[in-house]
Amino acid sequence: xxxxxxxxxxxxxxxxxxxxxxxxxxxxxxxxxxxxxxxxxxxxxxxxxxxxxxxxxxxxxxxxxxxxxxxxxxxxxxxxxxxxxxxxxxxxxxxxxxxxxxxxxxxxxxxxxxxxxxxxxxxxxxxxxxxxxxxxxxxxxxxxxxxxxxxxxxxxxxxxxxxxxxxxxxxxxxxxxxxxxxxxxxxxxxxxxxxxxxxxxxxxxxxxxxxxxxxxxxxxxxxxxxxxxxxxxxxxxxxxxxxxxxxx
Amino acid sequence: xxxxxxxxxxxxxxxxxxxxxxxxxxxxxxxxxxxxxxxxxxxxxxxxxxxxxxxxxxxxxxxxxxxxxxxxxxxxxxxxxxxxxxxxxxxxxxxxxxxxxxxxxxxxxxxxxxxxxxxxxxxxxxxxxxxxxxxxxxxxxxxxxxxxxxxxxxxxxxxxxxxxxxxxxxxxxxxxxxxxxxxxxxxxxxxxxxxxxxxxxxxxxxxxxxxxxxxxxxxxxxxxxxxxxxxxxxxxxxxxxxxxxxxx
DNA sequence: CGACCTTTTGATTGGCGTCAAAATCTGTGG
DNA sequence: CCACAGATTTTGACGCCAATCAAAAGGTCG
Numbered sequence: 277x278x279x280x281x282x283x284x285x286x287x288x289x290x291x292x293x294x295x296x297x298x299x300x301x302x303x304x305x306x307x308x309x310x311x312x313x314x315x316x317x318x319x320x321x322x323x324x325x326x327x328x329x330x331x332x333x334x335x336x337x338x339x340x341x342x343x344x345x346x347x348x349x350x351x352x353x354x355x356x357x358x359x360x361x362x363x364x365x366x367x368x369x370x371x372x373x374x375x376x377x378x379x380x381x382x383x384x385x386x387x388x389x390x391x392x393x394x395x396x397x398x399x400x401x402x403x404x405x406x407x408x409x410x411x412x413x414x415x416x417x418x419x420x421x422x423x424x425x426x427x428x429x430x431x432x433x434x435x436x437x438x439x440x441x442x443x444x445x446x447x448x449x450x451x452x453x454x455x456x457x458x459x460x461x462x463x464x465x466x467x468x469x470x471x472x473x474x475x476x477x478x479x480x481x482x483x484x485x486x487x488x489x490x491x492x493x494x495x496x497x498x499x500x501x502x503x504x505x506x507x508x509x510x511x512x513x514x515x516x517x518x519x520x521x522x523x524x
Numbered sequence: 525x526x527x528x529x530x531x532x533x534x535x536x537x538x539x540x541x542x543x544x545x546x547x548x549x550x551x552x553x554x555x556x557x558x559x560x561x562x563x564x565x566x567x568x569x570x571x572x573x574x575x576x577x578x579x580x581x582x583x584x585x586x587x588x589x590x591x592x593x594x595x596x597x598x599x600x601x602x603x604x605x606x607x608x609x610x611x612x613x614x615x616x617x618x619x620x621x622x623x624x625x626x627x628x629x630x631x632x633x634x635x636x637x638x639x640x641x642x643x644x645x646x647x648x649x650x651x652x653x654x655x656x657x658x659x660x661x662x663x664x665x666x667x668x669x670x671x672x673x674x675x676x677x678x679x680x681x682x683x684x685x686x687x688x689x690x691x692x693x694x695x696x697x698x699x700x701x702x703x704x705x706x707x708x709x710x711x712x713x714x715x716x717x718x719x720x721x722x723x724x725x726x727x728x729x730x731x732x733x734x735x736x737x738x739x740x741x742x743x744x745x746x747x748x749x750x751x752x753x754x755x756x757x758x759x760x761x762x763x764x765x766x767x768x769x770x771x772x
Numbered sequence: 773c774g775a776c777c778t779t780t781t782g783a784t785t786g787g788c789g790t791c792a793a794a795a796t797c798t799g800t801g802g
Numbered sequence: 803c804c805a806c807a808g809a810t811t812t813t814g815a816c817g818c819c820a821a822t823c824a825a826a827a828g829g830t831c832g
Binding site: 470471472482483486487489490501502 | 809811
Protein backbone atom coordinates (compact mmCIF):
# COMPACT_ATOMS: atom_id res chain seq x y z
CA UNK A 277 0.00 0.00 0.00
CA UNK A 278 1.43 3.30 -1.06
CA UNK A 279 1.28 6.76 0.41
CA UNK A 280 -1.08 9.05 -1.40
CA UNK A 281 0.65 12.08 -2.79
CA UNK A 282 -1.56 15.06 -3.27
CA UNK A 283 -0.61 17.99 -5.37
CA UNK A 284 -2.89 20.87 -5.93
CA UNK A 285 -2.71 22.35 -9.35
CA UNK A 286 -4.69 25.23 -10.67
CA UNK A 287 -4.39 23.93 -14.19
CA UNK A 288 -6.67 21.07 -15.01
CA UNK A 289 -7.19 22.04 -18.59
CA UNK A 290 -7.52 18.57 -20.04
CA UNK A 291 -10.38 17.68 -17.78
CA UNK A 292 -13.18 19.15 -19.83
CA UNK A 293 -11.54 18.56 -23.19
CA UNK A 294 -11.99 14.83 -22.94
CA UNK A 295 -15.01 14.03 -25.05
CA UNK A 296 -16.52 11.54 -22.67
CA UNK A 297 -15.84 13.31 -19.42
CA UNK A 298 -18.88 13.87 -17.31
CA UNK A 299 -18.48 17.58 -17.95
CA UNK A 300 -19.22 17.06 -21.64
CA UNK A 301 -22.11 19.10 -22.99
CA UNK A 302 -22.47 21.19 -19.88
CA UNK A 303 -23.15 24.80 -20.83
CA UNK A 304 -20.23 27.13 -20.27
CA UNK A 305 -21.99 29.09 -17.56
CA UNK A 306 -22.53 26.02 -15.40
CA UNK A 307 -19.18 24.60 -16.32
CA UNK A 308 -17.25 27.55 -15.05
CA UNK A 309 -19.22 27.44 -11.88
CA UNK A 310 -18.51 23.77 -11.49
CA UNK A 311 -14.82 24.36 -12.01
CA UNK A 312 -14.76 26.33 -8.81
CA UNK A 313 -15.45 23.17 -6.92
CA UNK A 314 -12.45 21.40 -8.32
CA UNK A 315 -10.32 20.99 -5.28
CA UNK A 316 -7.19 19.13 -6.18
CA UNK A 317 -5.40 17.01 -8.68
CA UNK A 318 -3.94 13.84 -7.27
CA UNK A 319 -1.24 11.75 -8.82
CA UNK A 320 -1.14 8.21 -7.48
CA UNK A 321 1.25 5.32 -8.08
CA UNK A 322 -0.04 1.95 -9.29
CA UNK A 323 -2.01 -0.23 -6.86
CA UNK A 324 -2.74 2.49 -4.35
CA UNK A 325 -6.03 2.92 -2.59
CA UNK A 326 -8.15 5.90 -3.59
CA UNK A 327 -10.88 5.40 -1.02
CA UNK A 328 -12.23 2.60 1.11
CA UNK A 329 -15.60 0.95 1.53
CA UNK A 330 -17.70 1.85 4.56
CA UNK A 331 -15.66 4.93 5.38
CA UNK A 332 -16.69 8.48 4.75
CA UNK A 333 -14.75 10.44 2.20
CA UNK A 334 -15.13 14.05 1.16
CA UNK A 335 -14.26 13.76 -2.52
CA UNK A 336 -15.55 12.40 -5.73
CA UNK A 337 -13.13 12.04 -8.63
CA UNK A 338 -12.83 11.98 -12.36
CA UNK A 339 -9.97 9.98 -13.78
CA UNK A 340 -7.71 12.07 -15.99
CA UNK A 341 -5.29 9.29 -16.85
CA UNK A 342 -4.61 5.72 -15.78
CA UNK A 343 -6.72 2.66 -14.93
CA UNK A 344 -8.43 1.88 -11.65
CA UNK A 345 -10.96 -0.56 -10.20
CA UNK A 346 -13.98 -0.35 -7.95
CA UNK A 347 -14.27 -3.42 -5.75
CA UNK A 348 -15.74 -4.83 -2.61
CA UNK A 349 -14.40 -7.42 -0.20
CA UNK A 350 -16.94 -10.10 0.65
CA UNK A 351 -17.46 -10.12 4.40
CA UNK A 352 -17.90 -13.83 4.98
CA UNK A 353 -15.02 -15.22 2.94
CA UNK A 354 -12.64 -12.35 2.30
CA UNK A 355 -12.80 -12.72 -1.46
CA UNK A 356 -12.70 -9.69 -3.71
CA UNK A 357 -15.30 -8.81 -6.33
CA UNK A 358 -14.34 -6.20 -8.87
CA UNK A 359 -17.44 -4.17 -9.68
CA UNK A 360 -16.06 -2.04 -12.48
CA UNK A 361 -12.90 -1.15 -14.31
CA UNK A 362 -12.41 2.59 -14.25
CA UNK A 363 -11.00 4.44 -17.26
CA UNK A 364 -10.09 8.06 -18.00
CA UNK A 365 -13.22 10.20 -18.10
CA UNK A 366 -15.09 8.07 -15.58
CA UNK A 367 -16.54 9.58 -12.44
CA UNK A 368 -16.15 7.62 -9.19
CA UNK A 369 -16.92 7.95 -5.52
CA UNK A 370 -20.37 9.47 -5.78
CA UNK A 371 -22.11 6.33 -4.60
CA UNK A 372 -22.83 6.12 -0.87
CA UNK A 373 -25.07 4.01 1.32
CA UNK A 374 -28.12 5.42 3.03
CA UNK A 375 -25.86 6.14 5.98
CA UNK A 376 -23.48 8.27 3.95
CA UNK A 377 -20.68 5.74 3.78
CA UNK A 378 -18.95 4.69 0.62
CA UNK A 379 -20.50 1.69 -1.09
CA UNK A 380 -17.19 0.21 -2.28
CA UNK A 381 -13.44 0.69 -2.42
CA UNK A 382 -11.36 2.07 -5.26
CA UNK A 383 -7.77 1.29 -6.13
CA UNK A 384 -5.49 2.30 -8.97
CA UNK A 385 -4.20 -0.33 -11.39
CA UNK A 386 -1.62 1.84 -13.06
CA UNK A 387 -0.14 5.16 -12.11
CA UNK A 388 -3.07 7.56 -12.34
CA UNK A 389 -4.01 11.19 -12.20
CA UNK A 390 -7.33 12.08 -10.59
CA UNK A 391 -9.27 15.27 -10.35
CA UNK A 392 -11.06 15.74 -7.02
CA UNK A 393 -14.32 17.57 -6.30
CA UNK A 394 -15.89 18.22 -2.94
CA UNK A 395 -18.88 15.98 -2.47
CA UNK A 396 -20.75 18.20 -0.05
CA UNK A 397 -20.33 21.30 -2.13
CA UNK A 398 -21.54 19.66 -5.30
CA UNK A 399 -24.83 18.34 -4.00
CA UNK A 400 -26.66 21.67 -3.64
CA UNK A 401 -25.23 22.65 -7.00
CA UNK A 402 -27.31 20.02 -8.74
CA UNK A 403 -30.61 21.65 -7.85
CA UNK A 404 -29.43 24.93 -9.24
CA UNK A 405 -27.97 23.51 -12.41
CA UNK A 406 -30.20 20.84 -13.85
CA UNK A 407 -27.84 20.18 -16.78
CA UNK A 408 -25.40 18.74 -14.30
CA UNK A 409 -28.05 16.50 -12.76
CA UNK A 410 -29.18 15.34 -16.18
CA UNK A 411 -25.59 14.62 -17.17
CA UNK A 412 -25.13 12.60 -14.00
CA UNK A 413 -28.32 10.71 -14.79
CA UNK A 414 -26.91 9.76 -18.18
CA UNK A 415 -23.70 8.54 -16.61
CA UNK A 416 -25.61 6.63 -13.97
CA UNK A 417 -27.64 4.97 -16.67
CA UNK A 418 -24.45 3.76 -18.36
CA UNK A 419 -23.12 2.53 -15.04
CA UNK A 420 -26.20 0.44 -14.47
CA UNK A 421 -26.08 -0.97 -17.96
CA UNK A 422 -22.46 -1.93 -17.48
CA UNK A 423 -23.21 -3.53 -14.13
CA UNK A 424 -26.17 -5.49 -15.47
CA UNK A 425 -24.20 -6.89 -18.40
CA UNK A 426 -21.44 -7.73 -15.97
CA UNK A 427 -23.98 -9.59 -13.84
CA UNK A 428 -25.15 -11.57 -16.85
CA UNK A 429 -21.60 -12.50 -17.75
CA UNK A 430 -20.99 -13.70 -14.22
CA UNK A 431 -24.30 -15.42 -13.63
CA UNK A 432 -25.25 -17.02 -16.91
CA UNK A 433 -22.13 -17.49 -18.97
CA UNK A 434 -19.37 -20.09 -18.94
CA UNK A 435 -15.82 -19.12 -17.98
CA UNK A 436 -14.83 -18.83 -21.62
CA UNK A 437 -17.83 -16.71 -22.54
CA UNK A 438 -17.56 -14.39 -19.58
CA UNK A 439 -13.84 -13.76 -20.01
CA UNK A 440 -14.35 -13.11 -23.71
CA UNK A 441 -17.09 -10.68 -22.74
CA UNK A 442 -14.94 -8.75 -20.26
CA UNK A 443 -12.07 -8.51 -22.73
CA UNK A 444 -14.37 -7.12 -25.41
CA UNK A 445 -16.07 -4.69 -23.08
CA UNK A 446 -12.74 -3.34 -21.90
CA UNK A 447 -11.37 -3.24 -25.42
CA UNK A 448 -14.14 -1.04 -26.74
CA UNK A 449 -14.36 1.14 -23.68
CA UNK A 450 -10.64 1.82 -23.94
CA UNK A 451 -10.90 2.48 -27.67
CA UNK A 452 -13.58 5.03 -26.95
CA UNK A 453 -12.13 6.67 -23.87
CA UNK A 454 -8.38 6.58 -24.36
CA UNK A 455 -6.59 8.07 -27.35
CA UNK A 456 -4.78 5.49 -29.47
CA UNK A 457 -1.99 3.79 -27.55
CA UNK A 458 -0.94 1.85 -30.62
CA UNK A 459 -1.76 4.11 -33.53
CA UNK A 460 -0.76 1.72 -36.23
CA UNK A 461 -2.43 -1.26 -34.62
CA UNK A 462 -6.16 -0.69 -34.29
CA UNK A 463 -6.77 -4.19 -32.91
CA UNK A 464 -4.69 -3.57 -29.80
CA UNK A 465 -4.92 -1.67 -26.55
CA UNK A 466 -2.68 -1.23 -23.57
CA UNK A 467 -3.78 -3.79 -21.02
CA UNK A 468 -2.40 -3.48 -17.50
CA UNK A 469 -4.85 -5.92 -15.90
CA UNK A 470 -3.61 -9.12 -14.25
CA UNK A 471 -5.35 -12.43 -14.73
CA UNK A 472 -6.22 -12.33 -11.05
CA UNK A 473 -8.04 -9.03 -11.60
CA UNK A 474 -9.98 -10.58 -14.46
CA UNK A 475 -10.91 -13.50 -12.24
CA UNK A 476 -12.09 -11.23 -9.46
CA UNK A 477 -14.25 -9.40 -11.99
CA UNK A 478 -16.13 -12.46 -13.25
CA UNK A 479 -15.97 -14.78 -10.25
CA UNK A 480 -13.21 -17.17 -11.32
CA UNK A 481 -9.80 -18.11 -9.92
CA UNK A 482 -6.70 -16.70 -11.56
CA UNK A 483 -5.70 -20.25 -12.41
CA UNK A 484 -8.82 -20.95 -14.37
CA UNK A 485 -8.63 -17.55 -16.04
CA UNK A 486 -5.18 -18.54 -17.20
CA UNK A 487 -6.41 -21.79 -18.71
CA UNK A 488 -9.20 -20.01 -20.56
CA UNK A 489 -7.03 -17.19 -21.86
CA UNK A 490 -4.49 -19.64 -23.15
CA UNK A 491 -7.29 -21.41 -24.93
CA UNK A 492 -8.50 -18.15 -26.50
CA UNK A 493 -4.94 -17.46 -27.59
CA UNK A 494 -4.41 -20.92 -29.06
CA UNK A 495 -7.73 -20.49 -30.89
CA UNK A 496 -6.16 -17.37 -32.41
CA UNK A 497 -9.01 -15.18 -31.20
CA UNK A 498 -6.78 -12.86 -29.17
CA UNK A 499 -3.29 -12.25 -27.95
CA UNK A 500 -2.99 -11.05 -24.38
CA UNK A 501 -0.40 -10.27 -21.78
CA UNK A 502 -0.03 -7.73 -19.02
CA UNK A 503 1.10 -5.12 -21.50
CA UNK A 504 -1.15 -5.48 -24.48
CA UNK A 505 -4.41 -7.03 -25.58
CA UNK A 506 -5.15 -7.65 -29.26
CA UNK A 507 -8.48 -8.78 -30.61
CA UNK A 508 -7.67 -10.91 -33.65
CA UNK A 509 -11.14 -12.07 -34.66
CA UNK A 510 -13.65 -9.60 -33.34
CA UNK A 511 -16.81 -11.11 -34.79
CA UNK A 512 -15.97 -14.64 -33.77
CA UNK A 513 -15.04 -13.54 -30.26
CA UNK A 514 -18.17 -11.40 -29.97
CA UNK A 515 -20.37 -14.29 -30.93
CA UNK A 516 -18.66 -16.51 -28.38
CA UNK A 517 -19.03 -13.85 -25.71
CA UNK A 518 -22.59 -12.88 -26.52
CA UNK A 519 -21.29 -9.34 -26.91
CA UNK A 520 -22.82 -6.65 -29.07
CA UNK A 521 -22.08 -2.98 -29.51
CA UNK A 522 -25.68 -2.25 -28.57
CA UNK A 523 -24.69 -3.11 -25.03
CA UNK A 524 -22.23 -0.25 -24.70
CA UNK B 525 -48.04 -15.18 -22.69
CA UNK B 526 -51.04 -13.05 -21.86
CA UNK B 527 -52.71 -10.18 -23.61
CA UNK B 528 -52.01 -6.84 -22.01
CA UNK B 529 -55.15 -5.17 -20.83
CA UNK B 530 -54.95 -1.45 -20.57
CA UNK B 531 -57.38 0.62 -18.67
CA UNK B 532 -57.06 4.31 -18.34
CA UNK B 533 -58.07 5.70 -15.04
CA UNK B 534 -57.99 9.27 -13.99
CA UNK B 535 -57.63 8.32 -10.37
CA UNK B 536 -54.18 7.28 -9.34
CA UNK B 537 -54.33 8.66 -5.88
CA UNK B 538 -52.22 6.03 -4.14
CA UNK B 539 -49.27 6.65 -6.37
CA UNK B 540 -47.70 9.51 -4.49
CA UNK B 541 -48.86 8.44 -1.06
CA UNK B 542 -46.45 5.52 -1.01
CA UNK B 543 -43.49 6.61 1.08
CA UNK B 544 -40.85 5.19 -1.20
CA UNK B 545 -42.35 6.10 -4.52
CA UNK B 546 -40.04 8.03 -6.76
CA UNK B 547 -42.35 11.00 -6.34
CA UNK B 548 -41.53 11.22 -2.66
CA UNK B 549 -40.18 14.57 -1.49
CA UNK B 550 -40.97 16.33 -4.73
CA UNK B 551 -42.36 19.79 -4.05
CA UNK B 552 -46.05 20.14 -4.70
CA UNK B 553 -45.56 22.55 -7.58
CA UNK B 554 -43.44 20.11 -9.56
CA UNK B 555 -45.49 17.17 -8.50
CA UNK B 556 -48.71 18.54 -9.90
CA UNK B 557 -46.94 19.29 -13.11
CA UNK B 558 -45.57 15.78 -13.23
CA UNK B 559 -48.98 14.32 -12.68
CA UNK B 560 -50.06 15.72 -16.01
CA UNK B 561 -47.75 13.29 -17.68
CA UNK B 562 -49.35 10.29 -16.10
CA UNK B 563 -50.90 8.57 -19.05
CA UNK B 564 -52.55 5.39 -17.98
CA UNK B 565 -52.98 2.82 -15.30
CA UNK B 566 -52.47 -0.76 -16.46
CA UNK B 567 -53.67 -3.86 -14.71
CA UNK B 568 -51.83 -6.98 -15.80
CA UNK B 569 -52.29 -10.66 -14.96
CA UNK B 570 -49.43 -12.73 -13.53
CA UNK B 571 -46.55 -13.65 -15.84
CA UNK B 572 -47.37 -11.15 -18.55
CA UNK B 573 -44.77 -9.14 -20.40
CA UNK B 574 -44.61 -5.41 -19.66
CA UNK B 575 -41.99 -4.54 -22.25
CA UNK B 576 -39.31 -6.32 -24.19
CA UNK B 577 -35.58 -5.91 -24.56
CA UNK B 578 -34.23 -4.24 -27.71
CA UNK B 579 -37.58 -2.81 -28.68
CA UNK B 580 -38.64 0.77 -28.33
CA UNK B 581 -41.37 1.56 -25.88
CA UNK B 582 -43.01 4.87 -25.09
CA UNK B 583 -43.66 4.42 -21.40
CA UNK B 584 -41.93 4.19 -18.10
CA UNK B 585 -43.82 2.77 -15.14
CA UNK B 586 -44.10 2.81 -11.43
CA UNK B 587 -45.48 -0.31 -9.80
CA UNK B 588 -48.55 0.37 -7.69
CA UNK B 589 -49.11 -3.22 -6.60
CA UNK B 590 -47.75 -6.66 -7.40
CA UNK B 591 -44.31 -8.14 -8.09
CA UNK B 592 -42.38 -8.11 -11.34
CA UNK B 593 -38.91 -8.90 -12.67
CA UNK B 594 -36.43 -7.23 -14.99
CA UNK B 595 -34.49 -9.80 -16.97
CA UNK B 596 -32.42 -10.40 -20.03
CA UNK B 597 -32.10 -13.46 -22.22
CA UNK B 598 -28.51 -14.39 -22.94
CA UNK B 599 -28.00 -14.38 -26.69
CA UNK B 600 -25.61 -17.29 -27.03
CA UNK B 601 -27.30 -19.87 -24.84
CA UNK B 602 -30.89 -18.72 -24.35
CA UNK B 603 -30.62 -18.67 -20.57
CA UNK B 604 -32.39 -16.04 -18.53
CA UNK B 605 -30.73 -13.72 -16.04
CA UNK B 606 -33.00 -11.88 -13.66
CA UNK B 607 -31.50 -8.45 -13.05
CA UNK B 608 -33.85 -7.22 -10.38
CA UNK B 609 -37.04 -8.05 -8.55
CA UNK B 610 -39.47 -5.18 -8.88
CA UNK B 611 -41.71 -4.18 -5.98
CA UNK B 612 -44.43 -1.57 -5.47
CA UNK B 613 -42.95 1.91 -5.57
CA UNK B 614 -40.16 0.95 -7.98
CA UNK B 615 -39.69 2.80 -11.23
CA UNK B 616 -38.91 0.72 -14.34
CA UNK B 617 -38.37 1.15 -18.04
CA UNK B 618 -36.30 4.32 -17.97
CA UNK B 619 -33.11 2.54 -18.95
CA UNK B 620 -32.32 2.51 -22.66
CA UNK B 621 -29.24 1.79 -24.74
CA UNK B 622 -27.41 4.51 -26.62
CA UNK B 623 -29.64 3.68 -29.57
CA UNK B 624 -32.83 4.33 -27.63
CA UNK B 625 -33.83 0.70 -27.23
CA UNK B 626 -34.78 -0.90 -23.98
CA UNK B 627 -31.91 -2.47 -22.11
CA UNK B 628 -33.92 -5.42 -20.75
CA UNK B 629 -37.34 -7.03 -20.57
CA UNK B 630 -39.90 -6.80 -17.79
CA UNK B 631 -42.51 -9.32 -16.79
CA UNK B 632 -45.04 -9.51 -13.97
CA UNK B 633 -44.74 -12.26 -11.37
CA UNK B 634 -48.14 -11.71 -9.80
CA UNK B 635 -51.13 -9.79 -10.95
CA UNK B 636 -49.97 -6.18 -10.95
CA UNK B 637 -51.11 -2.61 -11.36
CA UNK B 638 -48.76 -0.19 -13.09
CA UNK B 639 -48.84 3.54 -13.59
CA UNK B 640 -47.51 4.67 -16.97
CA UNK B 641 -45.73 7.90 -17.89
CA UNK B 642 -44.68 9.07 -21.30
CA UNK B 643 -40.94 8.75 -21.66
CA UNK B 644 -40.51 11.45 -24.29
CA UNK B 645 -42.56 13.99 -22.42
CA UNK B 646 -40.72 13.49 -19.18
CA UNK B 647 -37.21 14.04 -20.48
CA UNK B 648 -37.45 17.81 -21.10
CA UNK B 649 -39.24 18.12 -17.79
CA UNK B 650 -36.10 17.16 -15.90
CA UNK B 651 -34.16 20.21 -16.98
CA UNK B 652 -36.94 22.46 -15.79
CA UNK B 653 -37.50 20.68 -12.50
CA UNK B 654 -34.19 19.76 -10.92
CA UNK B 655 -35.89 18.13 -7.90
CA UNK B 656 -37.14 15.43 -10.22
CA UNK B 657 -33.67 14.88 -11.66
CA UNK B 658 -32.17 14.75 -8.19
CA UNK B 659 -34.82 12.28 -7.08
CA UNK B 660 -34.07 10.11 -10.08
CA UNK B 661 -30.39 10.30 -9.23
CA UNK B 662 -31.13 8.96 -5.76
CA UNK B 663 -33.16 6.11 -7.16
CA UNK B 664 -30.48 5.34 -9.72
CA UNK B 665 -27.94 5.23 -6.95
CA UNK B 666 -30.01 2.62 -5.11
CA UNK B 667 -30.43 0.63 -8.30
CA UNK B 668 -26.68 0.50 -8.79
CA UNK B 669 -26.12 -0.51 -5.20
CA UNK B 670 -28.64 -3.31 -5.54
CA UNK B 671 -27.08 -4.47 -8.79
CA UNK B 672 -23.56 -4.43 -7.36
CA UNK B 673 -24.52 -6.47 -4.33
CA UNK B 674 -26.34 -8.84 -6.62
CA UNK B 675 -23.15 -9.16 -8.67
CA UNK B 676 -21.16 -9.98 -5.56
CA UNK B 677 -23.68 -12.62 -4.52
CA UNK B 678 -23.45 -14.21 -7.94
CA UNK B 679 -19.73 -13.88 -8.47
CA UNK B 680 -18.14 -14.50 -5.12
CA UNK B 681 -20.55 -16.45 -2.97
CA UNK B 682 -21.47 -20.12 -2.77
CA UNK B 683 -24.96 -21.29 -3.72
CA UNK B 684 -26.03 -21.33 -0.08
CA UNK B 685 -24.66 -17.88 0.63
CA UNK B 686 -26.09 -16.27 -2.49
CA UNK B 687 -29.55 -17.75 -2.03
CA UNK B 688 -29.56 -16.66 1.60
CA UNK B 689 -28.55 -13.21 0.41
CA UNK B 690 -31.34 -12.92 -2.15
CA UNK B 691 -33.94 -14.09 0.36
CA UNK B 692 -32.80 -11.50 2.89
CA UNK B 693 -32.64 -8.72 0.36
CA UNK B 694 -36.15 -9.46 -0.84
CA UNK B 695 -37.43 -9.88 2.69
CA UNK B 696 -36.31 -6.44 3.80
CA UNK B 697 -37.24 -4.70 0.59
CA UNK B 698 -40.74 -6.13 0.88
CA UNK B 699 -40.97 -5.16 4.54
CA UNK B 700 -40.04 -1.63 3.60
CA UNK B 701 -42.09 -1.25 0.45
CA UNK B 702 -45.21 -3.31 1.01
CA UNK B 703 -47.59 -2.81 3.94
CA UNK B 704 -47.76 -5.82 6.27
CA UNK B 705 -49.15 -8.87 4.53
CA UNK B 706 -49.04 -10.86 7.73
CA UNK B 707 -49.62 -8.34 10.48
CA UNK B 708 -49.27 -10.71 13.35
CA UNK B 709 -46.21 -12.41 11.92
CA UNK B 710 -43.37 -9.93 11.47
CA UNK B 711 -40.95 -12.63 10.32
CA UNK B 712 -42.96 -13.45 7.23
CA UNK B 713 -43.73 -11.97 3.84
CA UNK B 714 -45.81 -13.00 0.88
CA UNK B 715 -43.44 -14.74 -1.50
CA UNK B 716 -44.71 -15.46 -5.02
CA UNK B 717 -41.29 -16.30 -6.49
CA UNK B 718 -40.58 -19.77 -7.86
CA UNK B 719 -37.34 -21.58 -7.20
CA UNK B 720 -36.59 -21.28 -10.89
CA UNK B 721 -36.85 -17.48 -10.60
CA UNK B 722 -34.43 -17.54 -7.69
CA UNK B 723 -32.01 -19.64 -9.73
CA UNK B 724 -32.20 -17.27 -12.68
CA UNK B 725 -31.41 -14.42 -10.33
CA UNK B 726 -28.20 -15.88 -8.90
CA UNK B 727 -27.04 -18.12 -11.73
CA UNK B 728 -28.09 -21.55 -10.45
CA UNK B 729 -30.45 -24.26 -11.70
CA UNK B 730 -33.85 -24.65 -10.10
CA UNK B 731 -32.77 -28.11 -8.99
CA UNK B 732 -29.80 -26.87 -7.05
CA UNK B 733 -31.83 -24.01 -5.61
CA UNK B 734 -34.24 -26.61 -4.31
CA UNK B 735 -31.51 -28.59 -2.58
CA UNK B 736 -30.11 -25.47 -0.94
CA UNK B 737 -33.49 -24.18 0.21
CA UNK B 738 -34.33 -27.52 1.73
CA UNK B 739 -31.04 -27.35 3.57
CA UNK B 740 -31.82 -23.86 4.88
CA UNK B 741 -35.21 -25.12 5.99
CA UNK B 742 -33.83 -28.19 7.72
CA UNK B 743 -31.29 -25.93 9.44
CA UNK B 744 -34.34 -24.05 10.76
CA UNK B 745 -33.09 -20.76 9.35
CA UNK B 746 -36.17 -20.15 7.21
CA UNK B 747 -39.41 -21.62 6.02
CA UNK B 748 -40.26 -21.04 2.41
CA UNK B 749 -42.81 -21.97 -0.20
CA UNK B 750 -44.45 -20.23 -3.13
CA UNK B 751 -46.85 -18.46 -0.80
CA UNK B 752 -44.81 -17.34 2.12
CA UNK B 753 -41.25 -16.80 3.26
CA UNK B 754 -40.36 -16.67 6.95
CA UNK B 755 -36.98 -15.71 8.32
CA UNK B 756 -36.58 -17.72 11.53
CA UNK B 757 -33.05 -16.75 12.53
CA UNK B 758 -32.24 -13.43 11.00
CA UNK B 759 -28.80 -12.87 12.48
CA UNK B 760 -27.58 -16.36 11.71
CA UNK B 761 -28.88 -16.19 8.16
CA UNK B 762 -27.39 -12.72 7.66
CA UNK B 763 -24.00 -13.90 8.77
CA UNK B 764 -24.19 -16.85 6.43
CA UNK B 765 -25.27 -14.60 3.56
CA UNK B 766 -22.80 -11.81 4.21
CA UNK B 767 -25.80 -9.52 4.40
CA UNK B 768 -26.01 -6.29 6.33
CA UNK B 769 -28.64 -3.59 6.54
CA UNK B 770 -25.99 -1.09 5.49
CA UNK B 771 -26.27 -2.60 2.02
CA UNK B 772 -29.87 -1.54 1.56
C1' DC C 773 -61.34 -33.43 -12.00
C1' DG C 774 -57.49 -33.09 -15.19
C1' DA C 775 -53.58 -30.61 -17.42
C1' DC C 776 -49.82 -28.15 -16.31
C1' DC C 777 -46.61 -26.08 -13.34
C1' DT C 778 -43.52 -26.49 -9.46
C1' DT C 779 -41.06 -29.09 -6.17
C1' DT C 780 -38.55 -33.08 -4.88
C1' DT C 781 -35.42 -37.05 -5.28
C1' DG C 782 -31.61 -39.89 -7.15
C1' DA C 783 -27.72 -40.97 -10.18
C1' DT C 784 -24.15 -39.32 -12.85
C1' DT C 785 -21.14 -35.91 -15.07
C1' DG C 786 -18.22 -32.09 -15.72
C1' DG C 787 -16.50 -27.37 -15.05
C1' DC C 788 -14.02 -24.99 -12.13
C1' DG C 789 -11.60 -24.82 -7.52
C1' DT C 790 -7.78 -26.24 -4.71
C1' DC C 791 -3.16 -27.46 -3.82
C1' DA C 792 1.57 -27.45 -5.08
C1' DA C 793 5.43 -26.07 -7.54
C1' DA C 794 8.03 -24.45 -11.47
C1' DA C 795 8.84 -20.90 -14.87
C1' DT C 796 8.73 -16.28 -16.23
C1' DC C 797 8.23 -11.56 -15.80
C1' DT C 798 8.87 -6.96 -13.36
C1' DG C 799 10.53 -3.51 -10.75
C1' DT C 800 13.90 -1.95 -7.40
C1' DG C 801 18.27 -1.26 -5.25
C1' DG C 802 23.13 -1.91 -5.22
C1' DC D 803 23.47 -2.59 -15.72
C1' DC D 804 23.06 -6.59 -13.19
C1' DA D 805 21.10 -9.19 -9.27
C1' DC D 806 17.62 -10.47 -6.65
C1' DA D 807 12.94 -10.55 -4.43
C1' DG D 808 8.34 -10.49 -5.25
C1' DA D 809 4.62 -10.67 -8.41
C1' DT D 810 2.46 -13.01 -12.16
C1' DT D 811 1.87 -16.75 -15.29
C1' DT D 812 1.98 -21.54 -16.27
C1' DT D 813 1.50 -26.56 -15.54
C1' DG D 814 -0.32 -30.87 -13.52
C1' DA D 815 -3.00 -33.77 -10.32
C1' DC D 816 -6.94 -34.21 -7.86
C1' DG D 817 -11.48 -33.03 -5.58
C1' DC D 818 -15.94 -31.00 -5.10
C1' DC D 819 -19.82 -28.03 -6.03
C1' DA D 820 -23.29 -27.49 -8.94
C1' DA D 821 -25.11 -28.98 -13.76
C1' DT D 822 -27.42 -32.43 -16.25
C1' DC D 823 -30.62 -36.10 -17.04
C1' DA D 824 -34.62 -38.55 -15.68
C1' DA D 825 -38.71 -39.23 -13.35
C1' DA D 826 -41.95 -39.10 -9.52
C1' DA D 827 -44.69 -36.48 -6.32
C1' DG D 828 -47.21 -32.63 -5.03
C1' DG D 829 -49.72 -28.07 -6.01
C1' DT D 830 -52.55 -25.02 -8.58
C1' DC D 831 -55.88 -23.20 -11.51
C1' DG D 832 -59.28 -23.41 -15.01
